[in-house]
Amino acid sequence: MTDQTNLAPDALGPTLCIGEILAEIVATTTGEGFLDPVPMVGPYPSGAPAIFIDQAGRIGGSAAMVGSVGNDDFGRANIARLERDGVDVSGIRTDPVLPTGTAFVRYRHDGARDFVFNMWTSAAGALGWTDQVQAVCARAGHLHVMGTLLGHQSIWEITERAATMIKARGGTISLDPNMRKELRGDGETGRRFAQMVGMADLLLPSGDELYLAADLPVDAGEEAALVRLFQLGVKEVAIKRGVQGSTCALPDGTRTHAPAFDVTEIDPTGAGDCFGGAYVACRRLGMLPEQALTYANAAGARNVTFRGPMEGAGTRAELDQFISETKRLT
Amino acid sequence: MTDQTNLAPDALGPTLCIGEILAEIVATTTGEGFLDPVPMVGPYPSGAPAIFIDQAGRIGGSAAMVGSVGNDDFGRANIARLERDGVDVSGIRTDPVLPTGTAFVRYRHDGARDFVFNMWTSAAGALGWTDQVQAVCARAGHLHVMGTLLGHQSIWEITERAATMIKARGGTISLDPNMRKELRGDGETGRRFAQMVGMADLLLPSGDELYLAADLPVDAGEEAALVRLFQLGVKEVAIKRGVQGSTCALPDGTRTHAPAFDVTEIDPTGAGDCFGGAYVACRRLGMLPEQALTYANAAGARNVTFRGPMEGAGTRAELDQFISETKRLT
Numbered sequence: 001m002t003d004q005t006n007l008a009p010d011a012l013g014p015t016l017c018i019g020e021i022l023a024e025i026v027a028t029t030t031g032e033g034f035l036d037p038v039p040m041v042g043p044y045p046s047g048a049p050a051i052f053i054d055q056a057g058r059i060g061g062s063a064a065m066v067g068s069v070g071n072d073d074f075g076r077a078n079i080a081r082l083e084r085d086g087v088d089v090s091g092i093r094t095d096p097v098l099p100t101g102t103a104f105v106r107y108r109h110d111g112a113r114d115f116v117f118n119m120w121t122s123a124a125g126a127l128g129w130t131d132q133v134q135a136v137c138a139r140a141g142h143l144h145v146m147g148t149l150l151g152h153q154s155i156w157e158i159t160e161r162a163a164t165m166i167k168a169r170g171g172t173i174s175l176d177p178n179m180r181k182e183l184r185g186d187g188e189t190g191r192r193f194a195q196m197v198g199m200a201d202l203l204l205p206s207g208d209e210l211y212l213a214a215d216l217p218v219d220a221g222e223e224a225a226l227v228r229l230f231q232l233g234v235k236e237v238a239i240k241r242g243v244q245g246s247t248c249a250l251p252d253g254t255r256t257h258a259p260a261f262d263v264t265e266i267d268p269t270g271a272g273d274c275f276g277g278a279y280v281a282c283r284r285l286g287m288l289p290e291q292a293l294t295y296a297n298a299a300g301a302r303n304v305t306f307r308g309p310m311e312g313a314g315t316r317a318e319l320d321q322f323i324s325e326t327k328r329l330t
Numbered sequence: 331m332t333d334q335t336n337l338a339p340d341a342l343g344p345t346l347c348i349g350e351i352l353a354e355i356v357a358t359t360t361g362e363g364f365l366d367p368v369p370m371v372g373p374y375p376s377g378a379p380a381i382f383i384d385q386a387g388r389i390g391g392s393a394a395m396v397g398s399v400g401n402d403d404f405g406r407a408n409i410a411r412l413e414r415d416g417v418d419v420s421g422i423r424t425d426p427v428l429p430t431g432t433a434f435v436r437y438r439h440d441g442a443r444d445f446v447f448n449m450w451t452s453a454a455g456a457l458g459w460t461d462q463v464q465a466v467c468a469r470a471g472h473l474h475v476m477g478t479l480l481g482h483q484s485i486w487e488i489t490e491r492a493a494t495m496i497k498a499r500g501g502t503i504s505l506d507p508n509m510r511k512e513l514r515g516d517g518e519t520g521r522r523f524a525q526m527v528g529m530a531d532l533l534l535p536s537g538d539e540l541y542l543a544a545d546l547p548v549d550a551g552e553e554a555a556l557v558r559l560f561q562l563g564v565k566e567v568a569i570k571r572g573v574q575g576s577t578c579a580l581p582d583g584t585r586t587h588a589p590a591f592d593v594t595e596i597d598p599t600g601a602g603d604c605f606g607g608a609y610v611a612c613r614r615l616g617m618l619p620e621q622a623l624t625y626a627n628a629a630g631a632r633n634v635t636f637r638g639p640m641e642g643a644g645t646r647a648e649l650d651q652f653i654s655e656t657k658r659l660t
Contacts, residue, residue: 034402074364
């Protein structure tokens with residue numbers, strides 16, 4: 001069964017991602033917060049959905065983005081980057097008043113991060129259903145949903161409508177189930193999460209997110225969680241394990257593993273999103289799980305060797321070179 | 331007449347300034363805009379009204395600020411700086427949702443500047459009359475008004491109310507008439523500008539602003555413009571002439587000049603605001619025009635030798651040392 005593609009083929013239309021587009025400014029010294037002047041570098045194009053779609057486009061998949069930026073250099077830099085990497089940017093609006101969202105990030109000595117955000121109070125928060133969004137959804141072949149965004153009302157409304165449209169035309173859905181555990185249990189965000197798990201063809205969990213998606217306790221065991229998800233209609237699960245590599249699990253019991261690559265980390269931001277963008281693109285382009293996992297592992301690993309959240313997103317040729325030159329972790 | 335103080339004495343209560351408080355991030359390479367990652371340093375406490383009041387407090391004048399910051403490190407850094415320099419920060423509110431305003435600045439090769447702002451769409455734009463603002467206005471002895479802010483409706487409402495309260499208790503008003511010429515002629519902003527010129531005891535113009543304030547053509551001549559302003563009720567004009575120093579003009583015809591200081595400019599931002607903050611504080615502390623001009627020239631000059639818009643604001647001791655060590659331009 002591993003040669004079966006569970007995602008709509010690339011030819012059906014672009015993979016669509018909806019959400020925040022940010023300019024990221026990275027402090028170049030470690031320490032706590034932003035109370036005193038520190039050296040920084042930026043702006044780097046950023047935002048988890050933008051990183052995902054940039055990698056999907058850069059590796060050669062059809063890709064499109066729905067988002068909102070300000071009428072400023074930070075917005076122009078983001079749009080230019082996505083266009084360069086082959087992403088359809090017709091669904092990105094430019095807000096006439098609000099600035100492009102910003103994220104200042106500084107790494108502490110222990111590896112934790114301090115942020116100063118202007119996210120939903122920036123142009124990123126001023127997203128709605130427009131003719132341009134309608135048009136790109138009408139030709140999309142796949143929707144990738146960020147679990148982090150399920151609590152945001154206006155993005156949810158676009159996401160739900162896009163999911164329904166894309167499913168109706170034979171498209172598929174992937175979900176990065178990254179969300180805070182405390183939001184899972186009850187309330188509107190938890191309900192949306194359950195709805196998207198139910199609609200998803202592919203899940204891309206890391207850590208405990210597998211159990212969160214399966215709505216099982218973390219000691220239930222990985223196989224039990226996978227069985228539960230397949231019962232709910234999920235057709236494929238790509239488990240991100242960091243330095244332990246990644247695994248593709250299919251309903252027929254096939255488990256394909258690919259080892260991680262041995263790299264020196266410069267900036268961990270964006271690794272999971274690059275993994276996802278590459279994996280979805282490769283599977284939609286018809287690659288078997290093992291090859292897709294290898295490209296996805298390489299995309300995540302290569303990206304952390306560059307400062308900036310999507311500076312290391314690789315073309316297929318760049319990733320081929322990376323794979324041939326980089327030692328696997330066993 | 332030069333020994334007469336035209337401003338309410340320091341003992342009446344603090345000099346109040348109302349307006350934006352920002353975090354400034356400065357690109358450390360020259361060039362155009364922010365389309366690609368560049369090295370930067372920040373956050374620096376900033377915002378013209380904040381720079382003015384910081385220098386006023388740091389030199390030893392009573393000082394207070396009304397403004398709004400976000401609940402983030404950028405806001406905390408600004409409040410800490412103002413508090414350190416003796417400014418009453420009780421009139422600064424912390425917005426629970428909006429971030430602290432930001433200004434990214436990059437110098438072009440020709441000395442012009444490119445900006446990316448989040449100003450009035452940040453916490454800085456969410457200013458209103460509160461019990462805290464009422465309380466600080468009720469004890470203030472002087473109001474300094476930024477001409478740049480006269481077009482901002484909610485800040486104007488606070489400014490007008492504060493000006494009336496402070497005048498009523500024997501306080502005085504200074505105006506930095508910095509505003510775009512095209513706003514002077516007609517409309518609401520021009521009307522507000524004329525009203526503030528009429529209420530002002532002290533003007534602090536640079537360049538053509540003297541003529542803008544006098545509502546005369548720029549070829550009318552400096553003396554004619556001064557006479558007109560004195561007829562309107564202005565009691566003192568401190569003219570900022572950059573490398574040509576500064577001049578205090580009084581209605582009795584006294585003209586006092588003080589030469590500029592010879593410094594190597596690192597970052598010109600904030601020079602005029604430091605001049606103003608020092609001048610107002612010194613005059614309110616009872617200094618004669620010549621001494622106030624000398625401190626004001628020194629404050630502006632010292633500030634441009636530091637990167638960051640208010641990093642070079644000086645204490646009286648720091649400015650005494652600067653004055654003793656620095657060559658005058660003749």
